Amino acid sequence: xxxxxxxxxxxxxxxxxxxxxxxxxxxxxxxxxxxxxxxxxxxxxxxxxxxxxxxxxxxxxxxxxxxxxxxxxxxxxxxxxxxxxxxxxxxxxxxxxxxxxxxxxxxxxxxxxxxxxxxxxxxxxxxxxxxxxxxxxxxxxxxxxxxxxxxxxxxxxxxxxxxxxxxxxxxxxxxxxxxxxxxxxxxxxxxxxxxxxxxxxxxxxxxxxxxxxxxxxxxxxxxxxxxxxxxxxxxxxxxxxxxxxxxxxxxxxxxxxxxxxxxxxxxxxxxxxxxxxxxxxxxxxxxxxxxxxxxxxxxxxxxxxxxxxxxxxxxxxxxxxxxxxxxxxxxxxxxxxxxxxxxxxxxxxxxxxxxxxxxxxxxxxxxxxxxxxxxxxxxxxxxxxxxxxxxxxxxxxxxxxxxxxxxxxxxxxxxxxxxxxxxxxxxx
Amino acid sequence: xxxxxxxxxxxxxxxxxxxxxxxxxxxxxxxxxxxxxxxxxxxxxxxxxxxxxxxxxxxxxxxxxxxxxxxxxxxxxxxxxxxxxxxxxxxxxxxxxxxxxxxxxxxxxxxxxxxxxxxxxxxxxxxxxxxxxxxxxxxxxxxxxxxxxxxxxxxxxxxxxxxxxxxxxxxxxxxxxxxxxxxxxxxxxxxxxxxxxxxxxxxxxxxxxxxxxxxxxxxxxxxxxxxxxxxxxxxxxxxxxxxxxxxxxxxxxxx
Numbered sequence: 144x145x146x147x148x149x150x151x152x153x154x155x156x157x158x159x160x161x162x163x164x165x166x167x168x169x170x171x172x173x174x175x176x177x178x179x180x181x182x183x184x185x186x187x188x189x190x191x192x193x194x195x196x197x198x199x200x201x202x203x204x205x206x207x208x209x210x211x212x213x214x215x216x217x218x219x220x221x222x223x224x225x226x227x228x229x230x231x232x233x234x235x236x237x238x239x240x241x242x243x244x245x246x247x248x249x250x251x252x253x254x255x256x257x258x259x260x261x262x263x264x265x266x267x268x269x270x271x272x273x274x275x276x277x278x279x280x281x282x283x284x285x286x287x288x289x290x291x292x293x294x295x296x297x298x299x300x301x302x303x304x305x306x307x308x309x310x311x312x313x314x315x316x317x318x319x320x321x322x323x324x325x326x327x328x329x330x331x332x333x334x335x336x337x338x339x340x341x342x343x344x345x346x347x348x349x350x351x352x353x354x355x356x357x358x359x360x361x362x363x364x365x366x367x368x369x370x371x372x373x374x375x376x377x378x379x380x381x382x383x384x385x386x387x388x389x390x391x392x393x394x395x396x397x398x399x400x401x402x403x404x405x406x407x408x409x410x411x412x413x414x415x416x417x418x419x420x421x422x423x424x425x426x427x428x429x430x431x432x433x434x435x436x437x438x439x440x441x442x443x444x445x446x447x448x449x450x451x452x453x454x455x456x457x458x459x460x461x462x463x464x465x466x467x468x469x470x471x472x473x474x475x476x477x478x479x480x481x482x483x484x485x486x487x488x489x490x491x492x493x494x495x496x497x498x499x500x501x502x503x504x505x506x507x508x509x510x511x512x513x514x515x516x517x518x519x520x521x522x523x524x525x526x527x528x529x530x531x532x533x534x535x536x537x538x539x540x541x542x543x544x545x546x547x548x549x550x551x552x553x554x555x556x557x558x559x560x561x562x563x564x565x566x567x568x569x570x571x
Numbered sequence: 572x573x574x575x576x577x578x579x580x581x582x583x584x585x586x587x588x589x590x591x592x593x594x595x596x597x598x599x600x601x602x603x604x605x606x607x608x609x610x611x612x613x614x615x616x617x618x619x620x621x622x623x624x625x626x627x628x629x630x631x632x633x634x635x636x637x638x639x640x641x642x643x644x645x646x647x648x649x650x651x652x653x654x655x656x657x658x659x660x661x662x663x664x665x666x667x668x669x670x671x672x673x674x675x676x677x678x679x680x681x682x683x684x685x686x687x688x689x690x691x692x693x694x695x696x697x698x699x700x701x702x703x704x705x706x707x708x709x710x711x712x713x714x715x716x717x718x719x720x721x722x723x724x725x726x727x728x729x730x731x732x733x734x735x736x737x738x739x740x741x742x743x744x745x746x747x748x749x750x751x752x753x754x755x756x757x758x759x760x761x762x763x764x765x766x767x768x769x770x771x772x773x774x775x776x777x778x779x780x781x782x783x784x785x786x787x788x789x790x791x792x793x794x795x796x797x798x799x800x801x802x803x804x805x806x807x808x809x810x811x812x813x814x815x816x817x818x819x820x821x822x823x824x825x826x
Contacts, residue, residue, distance in 0.1 A: 538663025
């Protein structure tokens with residue numbers, strides 16, 4: 144029998160950016176723990192459909208060079224923080240200095256904050272379910288630390304632009320940690336983009352902890368270039384009556400994966416998770432979500448839509464785990480899928496594990512194609528066939544796009560999705 | 572304008588139209604009547620270019636062009652409009668977006684400048700009033716959650732907006748109460764003009780009280796078995812299809 148492939152030791156050597164000692168210590172601990180880590184294979188249940196797309200060759204292990212400046216100027220409305228290859232670019236960033244709100248790069252944290260952070264990093268993510276998120280902890284070279292004091296409210300969305308420079312081969316490890324205090328509020332928009340065409344790996348991890356009554360809105364756009372493998376993970380822990388509202392939009396690539404794990408740990412916590420994925424060509428995208436209903440009286444509402452064209456492949460695996468004490472849980476999961484060609488593949492798997500007896504839990508998954516009668520109706524009015532296809536495909540996801548709460552993001556996302564889908568029908 | 576010669580068409584291998592001949596000139600209003608299953612809807616769908624129907628022989632000329640050489644969208648741009656018997660619901664595409672896209676596709680084809688959102692909104696509001704539809708419905712998904720009557724009026728509204736040369740109305744009267752029928756008929760009558768032809772397909776003669784045809788044809792068993800003027804429809808109402816030796820599944824002819 145062939146031995147299971149393990150993570151190459153080349154991946155365990157971080158770059159040379161300076162970080163506070165507690166974070167350096169954490170990093171090396173994680174590195175040691177990852178030595179000889181078996182890589183996922185087809186037999187690894189939660190990597191069943193994606194392991195063959197994952198290519199962790201040694202050339203990707205190199206930390207991408209840090210130039211300390213971003214590429215072309217990014218026109219971002221409002222507050223923004225720019226990361227280049229996982230390292231913050233202060234000159235390109237613009238965010239407020241407000242009482243009660245700390246926004247700092249990891250590199251600038253004092254030792255006491257850094258050691259507090261080192262204690263808390265990775266606590267929101269289950270190591271087994273989001274296996275490769277630990278690689279980020281062994282490799283990050285900077286990160287964004289956000290803390291909201293009780294009742295602090297950030298008055299505008301904060302954009303975190305993570306730009307990866309794919310002009311040479313290597314990897315980047317963006318990291319964000321958000322600590323939302325009691326009844327605080329923040330909207331965070333993460334945007335992952337890239338320059339250049341060389342194969343690179345982006346391994347991004349974001350964590351949120353929400354204290355009682357905190358309200359966090361998270362928008363996550365994964366829109367990197369053709370040769371970028373993206374392994375992303377988001378971990379969330381929610382205390383009583385907190386609200387987490389998530390909107391993920393993913394464009395396909397050679398290997399794209401997002402693990403989203405939410406723990407509803409105290410009564411009254413609730414979350415809404417929306418997701419849209421589009422893939423074309425030979426692209427791949429895999430969403431794995433886990434909602435842990437730990438405490439009673441929590442609500443979760445999850446809606447994911449995938450659209451796969453050409454020979455592309457989309458995966459949705461949604462797990463809801465209702466613990467024994469989580470009576471009166473209310474969980475709703477819907478996953479609808481649209482196949483635009485006979486060569487495309489979509490795998491969807493709802494996983495419900497329920498140990499409480501007084502809960503409402505509903506799930507539904509469908510896979511379909513564009514309706515021929517609808518196409519005929521549109522073209523019979525003179526509408527161009529490609530435009531009719533695009534309109535109907537956009538119709539499949541419009542409802543979710545319209546729910547993105549930040550207007551500028553909603554509009555640009557709609558334009559990008561529209562272009563992507565138009566392109567699909569052009570090539571067909 | 573429209574010339575159909577010996578048209579044969581089948582659906583899923585079953586021949587439905589067995590030799591249709593029909594001439595329609597600009598300005599004329601024709602009604603095709605017939606019992607269920609006679610091929611009325613098949614004829615409408617074939618004219619609009621639904622690929623689910625296979626034309627096995629015959630020819631159709633539309634304003635000197637071979638219709639079979641044109642795709643559905645090209646036929647629409649050349650001026651063929653079909654008001655559907657069962658308009659399709661398309662959630663996620665707003666009526667406004669759909670209608671503007673269609674109108675601009677036509678304008679582009681005619682070499683006219685496209686309408687911007689504000690211009691179109693103004694036009695659409697006016698036309699929606701003409702068919703007694705609340706302009707609010709423009710914001711909703713195409714036909715989404717519309718009542719049967721609203722769907723039919725939406726079809727008539729589209730005809731008014733798209734200004735076709737030949738409007739084919741497939742059972743536009745079915746499912747309408749008398750008030751809705753009058754509104755729809757007013758809309759259709761507003762379409763009547765010297766250079767536009769109208770082809771109404773209907774089971775009942777009721778609609779013809781409001782839209783008076785120049786010619787009436789009886790379709791049965793995939794063929795036009797009798798043609799005449801307005802009086803033919805009245806005769807049918809009185810005597811039923813049985814008079815022509817046709818069995819009608821519905822038994823009730825004149826509604």
